[in-house]
Amino acid sequence: MFTFDQLAGFIAVAEELHFGRAAERLNMTQPPLSRQIQKLEKAVGAELLERDNRKVQLTPAGTAFLEEARRLLALAERAPVTARRIASGRSGLLRIGFTAASGFSILGPLLEEISAILPDVDVDLQELVTGEQIQALETGELDLGLARPPFDKEVFDSRLLYRESMMVAVPAGHPLARRGGVVGNDDLKDEALIMHSPLQARYFYDLVIRMLPVQHGNVVHTVSQILTMVSLVAAKRGVAFVPRSATALGIQGVEFLPLASSHGEPVELHAIWSRKVSNPALSRLLGSLDFQLD
Amino acid sequence: MFTFDQLAGFIAVAEELHFGRAAERLNMTQPPLSRQIQKLEKAVGAELLERDNRKVQLTPAGTAFLEEARRLLALAERAPVTARRIASGRSGLLRIGFTAASGFSILGPLLEEISAILPDVDVDLQELVTGEQIQALETGELDLGLARPPFDKEVFDSRLLYRESMMVAVPAGHPLARRGGVVGNDDLKDEALIMHSPLQARYFYDLVIRMLPVQHGNVVHTVSQILTMVSLVAAKRGVAFVPRSATALGIQGVEFLPLASSHGEPVELHAIWSRKVSNPALSRLLGSLDFQLD
DNA sequence: ATCGAGTGATACCGGAAAGGCATCATGTTC
């Protein structure tokens, strides 16, 4: 196999058609250049230059090989550059998971900020519930998750993106909506409830249980996705507790009512990533991302 | 700059994810392979592999660089093959010049034979008069010419492709055509003649002058191309002398009449090439071409 | 015809680099 130096030497001679000048251009003397070319020709198995003790000429094979040599060198020079870009995080791929609800609030501004900070980074998006995101982060299928607690603080690092309040979603024209104002605990004790799944949507389930005494007899559906929940409310199957960001869904036939303000803003959304970060683009993002979104 | 060995080493390690096995595959021991990779990483300016004393893993930069490395090696392996193909004449480019008249006779079969003998050789074609071909052959712009004498036998080698007779082209419905039979010298002494240029088409000019006494007063046009000549005949400007192969032109409104057979077949077409052949494809063609065409 | 200039090839030498062997450092497993 030939070497890159031999290729560079050949290109120089092919362009100068003169060993001496080519050697000068390469900052070397003429004799080793002659040997380089000889070795290259031996390695290639064809005469590339016709030397005539008076002038140098490219053979047809040499003409063709010159092109290939140029492509080889160009590729060899470009390859490390792209590798470094990826290593530095200026280029590469970022795989981000997000929950349906976060898709309507923070995802848009986040993506905008990413493309401003890392314009050459491709972003893969997947809508996944929190549990699936945790799993994907563990196996390395995701780089960053937009999800809710709980998760293992040993394995994952995180940053709180924002908090929001819970609201009650009721069908349009529902008596509570007509009455207006804040919804209290008593207002719901006779309502049909659409509840979160304690397995798939553990976070919301615990949150709601903690906030008010749920009459288990009132639960008519158990679902894991906010979107499903709101759809069922629109179908007048009952009322449901959803984060404020769900109001952005814009589904017809649903109204959102505030809960008593004593509950504060209990719904958290976190950016979560594995502590053993291997993706340089993620490191760079975390370093320069302004998390004061909202 | 890195070396091809380093690239091959990196590819082997990236595929095996194990220095020992990779070294074995490369018929070397593990320590120099480790150093190869270190040097490669230094040359690239980025960590390509993550070594963990227990397992080896590709970094994102490494993943990207692996692709480039594969492309580089593939290109490096293919380049000499194509160079050798061209050097041996099995591939390459053949630039052939031809006269308009030969384009209608021998060019087709010739190209067919070339593509049978040298299927991977590209053929460039240029229609040129003999003089232009000679010039292009001298400067190396053409590899092979299909042309007529005279040319310098010192500089050019040649082979006679075929001889053909001269014919007289007359407008359709011309008295000579109606009469039929052979055209003799006397038949033309009152006809308007379209003659060959003594400069551009010296060969035909000399030929016609030698064959019969031309009344210079009868010459109404002097042209250098057979096609122009036949077009002028179709326009009833006069009669002209053309090689038999011009009958293949298929131009409406022209009839071709034989000359007295005593003149034989005086029109020669030669394949001409420079004696200092530098194009391997041409050497190969000349070696195996069957010139018994027509 | 001869001599000198120009050009690529060859001979030889010294230093740098590469590969092999032995060994180390570290992490895993039983």
Place this chain on the structure above:
DNA sequence: GAACATGATGCCTTTCCGGTATCACTCGAT
């Protein structure tokens, strides 16, 4: 905790590479 596995390092030998000096050949001028 002892044995094993794996990649890194130290050291030695050989190979390779580039530089200087010189040769071989051609062409042009005198």
